[in-house]
Amino acid sequence: MDNSLPVSDEKASMQLKDISWWFLGLVLIFVWAIYIFLTKENYQEAFNFIKIGIQITIKTSLIAYVFALMLGLLAGLGRISKNLFFNNLSRLYVELIRGIPMLVLIFFIALVGVPMLVDGINALGVWLTTIGLASIGETLSGFGNKAFTMNGRAIFALSITYGAFLAEIFRAGIQSIGRGQMEAGRSLGMSYGQTMRHIILPQAVRNVLPALGNDFVAMVKDSSLVSVLAVRDITQVSRLYAGSTFRFREAYVTVSIMYLTITVVLSLLVQVMERRLRKHD
Amino acid sequence: MTESHDMIVIKDLYKHFDSIKALNGVNLTVKKGKVIVVIGPSGSGKSTMLRCINHLEVPTSGEVWIDGKHLGKKEKELNAIRAEVGMVFQLFNLFPHLTALENVTVAQKVVRGRSKEEAEEIAMKQLIRVGIPEKADAYPTNLSGGQQQRVAIARSLAMNPKIMLFDEPTSALDPEMIKEVLDVMLDLAKEGMTMVVVTHEMGFARSAADEVLFMDEGLIVEHTTPHDLYNNPKEERTKLFLSQILQH
Numbered sequence: 005m006d007n008s009l010p011v012s013d014e015k016a017s018m019q020l021k022d023i024s025w026w027f028l029g030l031v032l033i034f035v036w037a038i039y040i041f042l043t044k045e046n047y048q049e050a051f052n053f054i055k056i057g058i059q060i061t062i063k064t065s066l067i068a069y070v071f072a073l074m075l076g077l078l079a080g081l082g083r084i085s086k087n088l089f090f091n092n093l094s095r096l097y098v099e100l101i102r103g104i105p106m107l108v109l110i111f112f113i114a115l116v117g118v119p120m121l122v123d124g125i126n127a128l129g130v131w132l133t134t135i136g137l138a139s140i141g142e143t144l145s146g147f148g149n150k151a152f153t154m155n156g157r158a159i160f161a162l163s164i165t166y167g168a169f170l171a172e173i174f175r176a177g178i179q180s181i182g183r184g185q186m187e188a189g190r191s192l193g194m195s196y197g198q199t200m201r202h203i204i205l206p207q208a209v210r211n212v213l214p215a216l217g218n219d220f221v222a223m224v225k226d227s228s229l230v231s232v233l234a235v236r237d238i239t240q241v242s243r244l245y246a247g248s249t250f251r252f253r254e255a256y257v258t259v260s261i262m263y264l265t266i267t268v269v270l271s272l273l274v275q276v277m278e279r280r281l282r283k284h285d
Numbered sequence: 286m287t288e289s290h291d292m293i294v295i296k297d298l299y300k301h302f303d304s305i306k307a308l309n310g311v312n313l314t315v316k317k318g319k320v321i322v323v324i325g326p327s328g329s330g331k332s333t334m335l336r337c338i339n340h341l342e343v344p345t346s347g348e349v350w351i352d353g354k355h356l357g358k359k360e361k362e363l364n365a366i367r368a369e370v371g372m373v374f375q376l377f378n379l380f381p382h383l384t385a386l387e388n389v390t391v392a393q394k395v396v397r398g399r400s401k402e403e404a405e406e407i408a409m410k411q412l413i414r415v416g417i418p419e420k421a422d423a424y425p426t427n428l429s430g431g432q433q434q435r436v437a438i439a440r441s442l443a444m445n446p447k448i449m450l451f452d453e454p455t456s457a458l459d460p461e462m463i464k465e466v467l468d469v470m471l472d473l474a475k476e477g478m479t480m481v482v483v484t485h486e487m488g489f490a491r492s493a494a495d496e497v498l499f500m501d502e503g504l505i506v507e508h509t510t511p512h513d514l515y516n517n518p519k520e521e522r523t524k525l526f527l528s529q530i531l532q533h
Contacts, residue, residue, distance in 0.1 A: 187341055188378035188437075192392035192444060193368025195360065202391055207382050 030268065037261045050245055050254035057241035058262065064159055064237060065227045069220055071163035076170025081200070083175040094171065101168035107229055109165050114157035114233050122149050158230035166223050173215045177208035213281060217274035221267050228263070238262050291350070292317045292448055292479045293338060298347035300333050300503075307333040308344070309503035315448075320480045322490040322511070325500035326526055331483045334500070335450050338481065339370045352447055368396050371441025375453040377433040379425040385412065385436045386421040389443045397444065404443075411439035415469050431462030438469055449473065451482040485530060491515070499523045 040047045082094025101109065129144025152160075181204050189199030209216075231240035238259050246255035293315040300308040307330045315321055323331045336342035338349060340356050340363055349356045351366050380388050389408035393399045399407070412418045415435035425433055434454055441449060451470065455463045467489050474480060474493040484490070490497055490511050497514045499507040499522075507514065507523050515531075518524045 182378075184374060184376055184378035185380065188372075188374065188380070189392070190364075191339060191341055191367055191370070191372035192440070193364050193366075193396040194392055195364050198395050202395055203380050207380075210382065 033264070034261075037257075040257075046251060046254050047258065050242075050251060050258045053245045054238055054242045054255070054258050054262065057236055057238035060155070060235060061224070061227055061237040061239075062266075064155065064162065064230060064235065065220070065224045068159045068162035068166065068227070069223055071159070072166035072170050072223070073216075075163060075167030077174050079167060079171035080174025080178065083171060084178055098168045098171055101165055106165055106226060107232065110158070110161045110229050110232065113161035113164055114154065118152050118157050118160065119149055122147055122152070154233045155235050158227075158233050158235045161233075162223065162227060162230065166219065166226075169219060170216065173212050173219065174208070177212035177215075178204055180211055181207050210281065214274055214278040217270070217277060221270045221274065224266055224270065225263060290317055290353070291315070292319075292352055293481070294348075294350040295334075295338070296348045298334065298337055298349070299345045300330075300337055300342060301345045307503055308337065308347075311347070311503070311505055313498070313505065313508075315479060315481065317479055318477045319495045320474045320478075320482065320493050321496050321498060322494040323481065323483045323498045323500060324485065324490070324526070325498075325506075329500040330503040331500050332452050333503075335372075335452050335481060335483055338448075338450060339367050339372060341367075341372070364396070368392075368444050369447045371438075371444060371446035371449040373434070373437050373441060373449065373451045373454045375456050377425075377430070377437045377457075379428075379433050379437055379440075381425050384422050384424055385417070385428065385439075388425070388436055389440045392440070393443050407443050408439070411443045412436070414442065414472075415439045416465070429462060430458045431465045434458065434462075434466045435469055438466075438473075442473075448479045448481070451480065451484065453483050453485070455484065455486055487515075487531065499526065501526070 041051055079094040079097055082090045083098065085091045085094070104112070125147050126145045129141045129147070131141070132138075132144060133141030178200075185203055185207070186196075186199055189203045190196070194202070227237060228239035231237055231243065234240065236244075242255040242259035246252045249255075291314050293313065295311055295313040298308050298311040299306075309330075311330070311334055313334075323334070325331050333342060337344045337347075338351070340349065351370060354362075354366055356363060356366060379385075380391065383391060386405060386408050389411055390401070390404040393404040393407060394401065397404075409418060409421065412421055415438055417432055417435055420428060420432055420436070425436070428436065438449075438454075454470070455466050458466065463486070467486060470480070470482070470489065471493050482489070482494075494511045497507075497509060497511045498505050499514065499518075499520070501522050506520050507518065509519075514523065515527065518527060
């Protein structure tokens with residue numbers, strides 16, 4: 005390459021391939037969306053109807069993600085644990101979840117898993133009553149399926165599903181830290197758990213932050229699946245709107261733009277975070 | 286306890302990895318305040334023996350006592366004993382997400398239960414001792430190899446260990462940094478620390494060691510004074526090894 009070219013010539017040699025056409029496309033879509041929402045009454049109406057679901061979509065995603073993080077960390081630690089029971093249980097969990105489509109899992113957990121759990125709690129309550137702990141026992145045996153709202157079951161289902169994905173991210177993160185770190189911690193008298201907490205996990209989590217962020221974006225999108233449980237997220241509300249007005253185009257353009265806005269903003273945040281982490285290395 | 290009491294006692298130590306027989310019956314007693322240098326060809330079991338002393342590597346069979354305490358299977362007891370045995374690694378193994386000062390304080394707080402202030406005060410004393418108090422707030426990536434190894438030594442010393450184990454502490458260092466690490470180790474030896482040092486630094490062995498072990502094929506082949514080892518080695522294997530490393 006000729007490095008002696010003056011700067012102005014380099015600028016002039018900017019080619020079509022150097023432009024981020026995809027980004028320009030995104031911007032155009034957003035400009036168009038703002039235009040139609042400002043000028044077309046049908047779209048305004050659709051937007052105002054569907055926006056009531058935004059709160060549920062964000063709340064469901066956020067709460068489920070926090071639970072998924074805890075579950076994923078636990079199962080991730082299990083996958084590398086020397087404790088055979090904990091290790092195999094975690095592996096079984098991950099394999100089960102990864103082997104079943106998410107939509108089926110959501111139906112299963114919400115409509116089969118939760119009733120089974122309720123039956124279990126009831127049985128425990130009956131048993132506690134017979135051994136004399138009537139006060140706790142009767143509360144537990146009085147639990148009905150209605151105690152668990154569909155919103156709650158949706159969060160439960162998403163948490164369990166994403167917990168398995170996050171477990172693999174945490175496992176990879178922990179395994180990316182060299183053996184010497186654990187040895188150094190142990191040689192100073194720290195226990196396995198203390199070394200994990202103070203030495204390994206802070207480094208591992210930092211390494212997988214971008215992956216965790218990407219999975220949050222994915223979860224926001226997959227939260228649309230809970231509409232099958234009649235949870236009134238933006239997907240479900242747009243289906244209701246389309247069904248009652250037959251304005252399918254307005255409904256699905258609106259809901260698509262809403263998801264796109266959330267995910268593009270989140271993806272940009274993940275990218276900024278990634279770049280900042282790299283700078284500190 | 287006896288008058289010059291035994292700091293480390295190793296009895297019939299065997300360590301077999303899947304197909305490799307790293308240790309084949311090692312017996313050793315180290316008195317308090319002694320500096321033991323371990324030499325031998327690579328793969329002779331030097332590092333494995335060192336790592337078995339604090340059970341970082343669990344022996345296949347055999348027993349180890351540290352200051353009269355037997356190393357068993359109970360994690361809690363092992364952790365307590367490990368806190369008394371400092372270990373310095375070939376590749377330093379500093380914690381990269383913590384500053385030099387934090388590297389030295391973390392185990393003090395977690396294991397010894399010291400307050401932040403107390404731990405930092407002790408950490409600064411140790412950093413002064415190894416000669417780099419000005420690097421307290423630096424992260425390991427911004428330190429030279431020699432500086433990193435000195436922080437690693439300070440990190441171990443802050444736990445007030447009874448014994449220090451060194452696993453080839455200068456092998457990963459550039460030549461001009463070896464001296465600064467060896468000087469710290471020499472000071473420690475003079476202060477009466479019980480030390481077991483795996484190293485190829487013959488100068489250090491000559492000036493600091495009370496005893497030298499020559500290991501080969503998982504056994505202690507020769508156990509004598511530095512003077513005798515260099516001037517009249519008894520075993521053929523020792524002679525061969527010394528002729529190879531002292532040639533240049």
